[in-house]
Amino acid sequence: MDHKQLNLLIKRTMNESTAIKVISLSTADGFNVCTEFGDDYRVEKEKLSAVSSSLASLSNAACKQILKTRLKATIIESIDGNLIFIKTKYGKSDSVLCLIASSELLVGKARYYARQLALSIHEIAVDI
Amino acid sequence: MITKKLAFVGSVGSGKTTLIKNLSQTDTLDTDVVSSVDIGKEMTTVGLDYGYITVDDSLSIGLYGVPGQRKFSFMWDFVKEGLWAVVILIKNNSTESIKELDYLLDYFEITQKLPCVIGITHSDIVRGENTKLKIREVLKQRSLNLPIYSINANLKENAELIIRTLILLEETNNGS
Ligand SMILES: Nc1nc2c(ncn2[C@@H]2O[C@H](COP(=O)(O)OP(=O)(O)OP(=O)(O)O)[C@@H](O)[C@H]2O)c(=O)[nH]1
Numbered sequence: 577m578d579h580k581q582l583n584l585l586i587k588r589t590m591n592e593s594t595a596i597k598v599i600s601l602s603t604a605d606g607f608n609v610c611t612e613f614g615d616d617y618r619v620e621k622e623k624l625s626a627v628s629s630s631l632a633s634l635s636n637a638a639c640k641q642i643l644k645t646r647l648k649a650t651i652i653e654s655i656d657g658n659l660i661f662i663k664t665k666y667g668k669s670d671s672v673l674c675l676i677a678s679s680e681l682l683v684g685k686a687r688y689y690a691r692q693l694a695l696s697i698h699e700i701a702v703d704i
Numbered sequence: 705m706i707t708k709k710l711a712f713v714g715s716v717g718s719g720k721t722t723l724i725k726n727l728s729q730t731d732t733l734d735t736d737v738v739s740s741v742d743i744g745k746e747m748t749t750v751g752l753d754y755g756y757i758t759v760d761d762s763l764s765i766g767l768y769g770v771p772g773q774r775k776f777s778f779m780w781d782f783v784k785e786g787l788w789a790v791v792i793l794i795k796n797n798s799t800e801s802i803k804e805l806d807y808l809l810d811y812f813e814i815t816q817k818l819p820c821v822i823g824i825t826h827s828d829i830v831r832g833e834n835t836k837l838k839i840r841e842v843l844k845q846r847s848l849n850l851p852i853y854s855i856n857a858n859l860k861e862n863a864e865l866i867i868r869t870l871i872l873l874e875e876t877n878n879g880s
């Protein structure tokens with residue numbers, strides 16, 4: 577499967593800020609679809625995909641079953657930076673987008689980039 | 705009131721989510737998503753199943769179901785903390801599911817001291833009596849003696865039998 581358009585969109589968002597360390601798209605059930613790393617930053621992408629899938633499902637369950645509303649994003653703030661997870665669709669397949677950025681990028685800005693990217697990914701016409 | 709933590713573990717499709725749904729007295733937490741690969745069923749757990757039962761005035765049990773896929777084992781680590789008991793589910797006549805038993809016994813550090821029951825599921829639709837023998841072999845090598853039941857995860861009575869057995873096992877352990 578060729579993910580040319582997806583790669584392009586992800587790279588474009590990567591270029592918005594050097595504080596963005598990783599952008600990764602995974603299937604809802606935790607398989608890696610595509611991952612881009614910033615300079616000198618690496619994480620195990622299979623593990624990131626599995627964690628993205630679990631966290632998104634748990635956040636979604638919390639919103640639906642406790643708050644009785646719909647999930648927008650899951651945000652994890654760490655000492656060094658932030659992780660943003662957003663549910664999206666890639667083709668027909670339920671997916672989770674993850675953006676990791678160091679704390680130089682304000683969390684609101686990181687969330688904005690992630691949301692814009694999630695929307696663009698949803699609009700890609702692929703047959704999967 | 706004491707709340708105890710009970711884990712349901714076992715291979716993909718062994719019936720963990722189904723069993724917890726049937727046991728729980730509250731709506732269960734649902735973290736199943738559509739599987740993107742063929743696993744013999746549509747949905748799979750990627751987060752955690754959670755349900756709850758009140759046994760009597762003094763005891764309630766939190767039911768925790770993990771995802772069967774090993775790549776989610778960081779969720780297993782979370783469930784493993786402070787466990788009271790474990791239910792291991794094995795799909796009847798599934799070599800893969802039986803093979804997973806060894807791995808799970810190690811991962812969850814099952815000893816004779818921890819209340820643990822093995823449930824063979826799908827035996828209502830898949831014929832064959834070999835599964836029980838194979839499980840016994842695995843347990844024997846570890847000098848473990850655990851109750852093994854053939855159950856239908858869709859039946860509430862079967863599920864309740866497991867809970868009663870675990871409570872009995874704990875009482876026996878405490879008494880001896
Ligand atoms: N007939 C029959 N069907 C069963 C039994 N146990 C489970 N099933 C069915 O098998 C399917 C799989 O069950 P799940 O509860 O999703 O399995 P799981 O162990 O939670 O699987 P993962 O979350 O993917 O690891 C469901 O469609 C159940 O209805 C059983 O004992 N008998």
Ligand SMILES: [Mg+2]
Pocket residue numbers: 720721722748749753769770771772
């Ligand atoms: Mg399940």
